Amino acid sequence: MDADKRVITVDRHEWTLKQPAHHTEVEKTIAVAERERGQLATRGVRTGDVHVAGDGEQLLVSFEAERPRNPKRPGFRGVATSEAVAADD
Secondary structure (H helix, E strand, O other): OOOOOOOOOEEEEEEEEEOOOOHHHHHHHHHHHHHHHHHHHHOOOOEOOOEEEEOOOEEEEEEEEEOOOOOOOOOOOOOOHHHHHHHHO
């Protein structure tokens, strides 16, 4: 297999609207999600698409964004695991 494995952590950004949600409120919520997603993308954060899902009780607008790597966490590139563990002590 010619593939590099990568493990990432993501943050899920969610907005919840109670049903029945008026279409203008849905549009505003999607616009806010798109704006926040765009701001993260301009800083170089990888983001996913904005998704809208719902059931009879609520409407959920969400997207996922990659969490920045923590240089104190073991396995961070450029920092040996022993150095990262020592930094946590």
